[in-house]
Amino acid sequence: MAKIGIFFGTDTGRTRLIAKQMAKKLGDVADAPVNIGRTTLADFLAYDALIVGSPTLGDGELPGQSVGLSQPSWEEFLPQLAGADLSGKTIAIFGLGDQKKYAEEFVDAIGLIHDAVVARGARVVGRWPTAGYDFTTSQAVDGDDFLGLALDQHHQPLLTEERINTWLAQIQAELLP
Template sequence: MKKIGIFYGTTSGNTTGIVDEMEFYLRKDDYETFNVADGISQMKDLENLILVSPTYGVGELQADWENVHNEFKAIDFTGKIVAIAGLGNQFAFGESYVGAMKVLYDVVVKNGGKVIGFTSTEGYHYEESEAVIGDQFVGLALDEGNQGNDTPERIEKWIADIKPQFN
């Protein structure tokens, strides 16, 4: 498997904790982690990507992701395998839960990338989400405030599911 690039944005620090957990399950693999606040130029050089963003407002990207969004939209994702994880609050923002995942997903698909790591909506309690296609999230949906106890197991299973699909 070729190197995996983990790209994340964080405001409160919850996403950093999620990325730390992902790194634990990737510790035997070749990966590198990038905070998008420092830019995303390395993304073009990697074939395997994990994109992580919390959702703010009504299904919007986190501020650091928003700052690099125009550059992100210009990337050619052809030949890239991309997994997406999102954080949100399914009760307080149940009408737009993990909507930032769909924003990232749309760009990757439009620009030729293959998205992996869809997950079931079972066990979640939200009103609606743009990040759902059929009966699955377009990536790993996490709610640290309400289902934080489920996070380690969800990450472990998701990483085990996506690793064999990377180049």
């Protein structure tokens, strides 16, 4: 059976913890989560089913060295996909953000990653309803849905586990049909 690859970018470690929680809930169908700044393009492309996650930093930016991280992250990894063909890959995206402090760029990283992988042929699954969140705008929104799972560990941490459980149940069959 094929496994799900889980890749994450992080600033404070919250996204890593969520990725580890997802891997534990998925059990044997997922490999251990890998920091995107510590992997190769070949390792990423080895999976046909992926869960990828990222926080949104500052003014709607991906984590990376230009925003003060000491290690490479999504900002440095996504340009490596420029020549890659992601056709046949199914990707689910989750993102962490602060809907009150950053209401105008809440979980923008989901949208940035979504656009980058779709432009290279990937199929993205795992839309999540915007109901229950209080934000102004987001690059991660299409209609009434986020393009992936939106989590706010600052203001809604008690909803996280239920949201993860529901989302994983939704995407698992699409990732591993």
